[in-house]
Amino acid sequence: MITHPGDPSLRLIEVADLDAPSPPPEVLAHGDAMRAVVDWAGTYLCRPHPELGRNGPVCPYAQGSLSRNRFYLAVPRAGEAVETVEDVAAAMEPYRAWFTALAPLDGPEAVFTAILLLLPGLGDRLALIDGAQNALKDAFVEEGLMIGEFHDGPPDKPGLWNPLLRPLAGPVPLLAIRHMVATDLPFLWGDPAHRRAYLTRFGGRVPAHLREIVMEAVMEGVE
Structure with a gap:
């Protein structure tokens, strides 16, 4: 687990934390959702897909992220509301500056670093994820970052090589940050x-x- 140097309530869960003898509270509360996301990354993002329309894995950087222990998970802080688009955007916003500190653009691990904010309690309110991604994208892109939305809706965004594919399907509603490539x-x-x-x-x-x-x-x- 990595704790924000200026805000102890802001923490990132590492994949190894999921099987730790004394896991962090976030894992105790949301371990099933976190494990589902890690499994999805390994079995979907890291592998080719027959409908993708190109060779190679769905995400070219996911395996490197997992292998380098740069695949970070987070959940909203205790008591943090996620009832509106604005709430979801506010929950994600603190990770923008932290990401650039964790993964400076000139660092060797930059393109393999990802922060995924899981929102397992959203239920069928998946439009909140899409709305928050849209609200945040301008500010993230301006800083050279990409913010993506994933959920089991799935988001209505077609694949680049196959417009019939909806590649942003995921098992848990989440927003993900990575460097622009x-x-x-x-x-x-x-x-x-x-x-x-x-x-x-x-x-x-x-x-x-x-x-x-x-x-x-x-x-x-x-x-």
Whole structure:
């Protein structure tokens, strides 16, 4: 378990904590949900999917995150309300600054670090997850971070290579933070502010297979 240096109530659970002889209180309260997410990461994110539309695992970085012990789990703090979109966004917000301190962009573990905030008590109020992700995305992207939503709805966002696939399905409602990577361009190009944030960070390092998107936008006069 990692405790925030400035706020002892803010803690991150490591995968090893799930089987510790004396687990943290968060594991005692939400261990089943945490184990379900770790199992999902290993059996879904880390493996190829027949409907994905490309080779390789669903998430290219998940196995590295697990192997390097950089796959961090969290739950809302005791007494923290999660009844509205604003509540869910407020529960996630403190992890934004902490993430950049835990995983500086120039560090060797940067792209393998992820924080997942689990909200196992949401029940069927899955729209709160989608709404919070939408509300937070601008601020996260501006700092070079990606925030994703996962739940068993699943979120109505198609796969990049197969529009019929809904790849953000997960066993527990959660929001996840990771660093932006060069291949995130298709997720960001439709919004001018997100596009600027991406180009500021990657500039001429756009992957070859995505450069056509940039060239088409230039030809069309996109800002």
